[in-house]
Every structure is written in structure tokens, then in C-alpha cells.
Amino acid sequence: MVSLKVHEIAFLFGLMGNIVSFGVFLSPVPTFYGIYKKKTSKGFQSIPYICALASATLLLYYGIMKTHAYLIISINTFGCFIEISYLFLYVFYAPREAKIFTLKLIVICNIGGLGLLIILVNLLVPKQHRVSTVGWVCAAYSLAVFASPLSVMRKVIRTKSVEYMPFLLSLSLTLNAVMWFFYGLLIKDKFIAMPNILGFMFGISQMILYMMYRNSNKTDLPNLTPTENQLTSKTEVPIVAIELPDARSDNVGGSVRTTTIPNSNTA
Numbered sequence: 001m002v003s004l005k006v007h008e009i010a011f012l013f014g015l016m017g018n019i020v021s022f023g024v025f026l027s028p029v030p031t032f033y034g035i036y037k038k039k040t041s042k043g044f045q046s047i048p049y050i051c052a053l054a055s056a057t058l059l060l061y062y063g064i065m066k067t068h069a070y071l072i073i074s075i076n077t078f079g080c081f082i083e084i085s086y087l088f089l090y091v092f093y094a095p096r097e098a099k100i101f102t103l104k105l106i107v108i109c110n111i112g113g114l115g116l117l118i119i120l121v122n123l124l125v126p127k128q129h130r131v132s133t134v135g136w137v138c139a140a141y142s143l144a145v146f147a148s149p150l151s152v153m154r155k156v157i158r159t160k161s162v163e164y165m166p167f168l169l170s171l172s173l174t175l176n177a178v179m180w181f182f183y184g185l186l187i188k189d190k191f192i193a194m195p196n197i198l199g200f201m202f203g204i205s206q207m208i209l210y211m212m213y214r215n216s217n218k219t220d221l222p223n224l225t226p227t228e229n230q231l232t233s234k235t236e237v238p239i240v241a242i243e244l245p246d247a248r249s250d251n252v253g254g255s256v257r258t259t260t261i262p263n264s265n266t267a
Contacts, residue, residue, distance in 0.1 A: 010186035014071035017179035021075045024172055025052075025082050032089050041093040046102040049090065050109055051145065053083035057114050058141060062134045062191070071183070072192070135191030142195035146202055153202075156209050160216045167210045174203025 004012075028049070035041045056079030063072035087106065091099050117137065125133045156165050177199030184193030 006186055010183055011071070013179050013183040013186065017176060017183055018071055018075045020172060020176040020179055022078065024176060025079050027169065027172075028086060032086055035089060035093050039093055040095075041090045041098065042095055044090065046087060046090050046094070046098070046105070049083050049086045050102070050105050053080060053087065053106075053110050054113065055141060055145065056080045056083060057110065058117075058134075058138050061114065061118070062131070062138050065131045065134055066189075132191075135189075139191045139195050143198055146195055146199045150202075153206060153209055156213060160213050162210050162213050165206055165210060167207065167214075170203055170206040170210065174200060174207065177203055 031044070035044065056076045059072060060076040060080060063069040063076060066072070087102065091102055094102060117134070121130050121133055152165050156162055177196040181193050181196035181200060184190065184196065
């Protein structure tokens, strides 16, 4: 019988977390293929991808500061690359106002925010406390993002409909949270393990709601005209294992889906 050491089991969980997170990061590809085909990003929101990029850059910074965090670095390097690609494509095809708005947010949140954090940590925090300080920032950001499904769950309960909450996405995010929780637990990294407890709880809750309402066609929403119906389909945008399928603010070339921000290794 083959016995595995703790660090080997931790590596396996981290590797599986990388694989699942890889799939979550790639989930918006159909959305951006549609943008490319239509040559416009009108009707889509850039905020989820800006938040996902902020999550990936924070965790990448944490992984670089922490020793032997190769699995955290690998998935978040890919996350940064893919989110930058999404945003580049979005800005390229966006209307002028949306383009300016998105570029402002990127400068403020992704460049200015991360730059300010790096400066403050290096100037104000003693060297021996820098990793834990950045870790707390990452954990707080992850917890905030993991709480985002609350709005979607409320909508499912109110409308008795699961069209806003794809089951496969909820399942993948739950698996992602499980993998990264055990990875963080086994390597004794509370900043990785802690947020994923909440991610797992919300993932299980979403799947329970899906099973409850999957065969229900009831809704308590009033009858709407086609234009009003598009307006109500706006996604609620709420960071280490994160949810990001379609960021649609209205029904553009397909069915409406919810958008929750993907969290690389804590999504």
C-alpha cells in the first residue's frame, strides 16, 4: 500500500485546484467569442473581469512573497493573462463611453490599487509581517467576492426559477473551493483555507436551491414588455477559487446568465 506524505497530498489538492480553476477562468470564452463575432461588446459589463483581474494579481503578489507557493503562482499567472485578454478584447470592441469607463476602472483598481498596496506594504509594514498582511488583504477580498452569490440565491428564491444560476458553474465553484480549502489546510495557510469555507457553503447552498427549483416554472415577477425584460436581466456583480460566465447586462445574442466573479485559487 502506497502511503503519501502530507506535502504530497497537499500538492495533489493544489494541482486539482489548478485544473478546476483553469476551467473556471476559461468559462467566459463563449461570451467573448460572441463579442468577436458581433464586433461589439455593447450590452456586456466589464466589471466582473476587472474584479477577477484584481483577485488574480493580489494572489499572484501573495504567492510571490510567500515561499514555495508555486501552485498559487501558476494558476494566478494564467488568471492574470486570461483576464487581461478578456479586457483587451472588451475594450477593443466597446462603445466609446464603455471603453473610457473600463480603462478608468483598470487604472484605478488594477494598476493604482495594486501599486498602492505594494508601496504601503513595503514602506509601513515590517518585513517579517508583510506576507501575513498581504494574506489578510487577499482573504478579505476573497470573502467579499464569495458573498456575491447571495443576490443570485435571493433571485432564485423570489422567482422560483434557476435560469439565473447554472448548476455546472455552481458545482465547479464548489469543487474549486474544496480543493483549495484542503490545500490551504494541509500547508497550514489560513489565508487560502479560510475564504474557501465560505465558498464551499455558498456552493452547496446554490446546488440545494437548484435541486429545489429545477422543475419549477413559477415566478413572482410581473409581466414585462420585451424591453423591460431585458433591463431586469442585468447581472449583479458582486476573489482563491471564482465564478465568471457571462457578464451580460442585457440579453445579447443568447440566454441570460448570472455573473459572479471567478476567484482563481479561492473561487
